[in-house]
Amino acid sequence: MGRAAEMLGTTRSFLRSLDQVKLIDPQRSAAGHRRYTRHQLRLAARARKLVDQGVPLDAACRIIHLEDQLQEARHHMQPA
Numbered sequence: 906m907g908r909a910a911e912m913l914g915t916t917r918s919f920l921r922s923l924d925q926v927k928l929i930d931p932q933r934s935a936a937g938h939r940r941y942t943r944h945q946l947r948l949a950a951r952a953r954k955l956v957d958q959g960v961p962l963d964a965a966c967r968i969i970h971l972e973d974q975l976q977e978a979r980h981h982m983q984p985a
Contacts, residue, residue: 906939909946915953923949928966 910917923929931939955965
């Protein structure tokens with residue numbers, strides 16, 4: 906977790922909060938350490954950017970989910 910926080914320029918508590926609000930669900934190592942995928946790190950970076958702009962964390966998570974749903978819907982609407 907410390908390495909992930911360092912890479913994102915944030916705190917461990919911020920990453921824990923993303924886990925608590927269910928934006929990300931990291932895997933656990935045998936020793937119980939959180940393991941983040943690249944996708945989860947990208948989500949965390951997006952959340953951090955929104956929070957840094959003054960958006961409350963719960964709203965930032967909703968924005969990210971809605972943006973992802975919109976992107977997925979647009980992807981499925983593309984002609985083959």
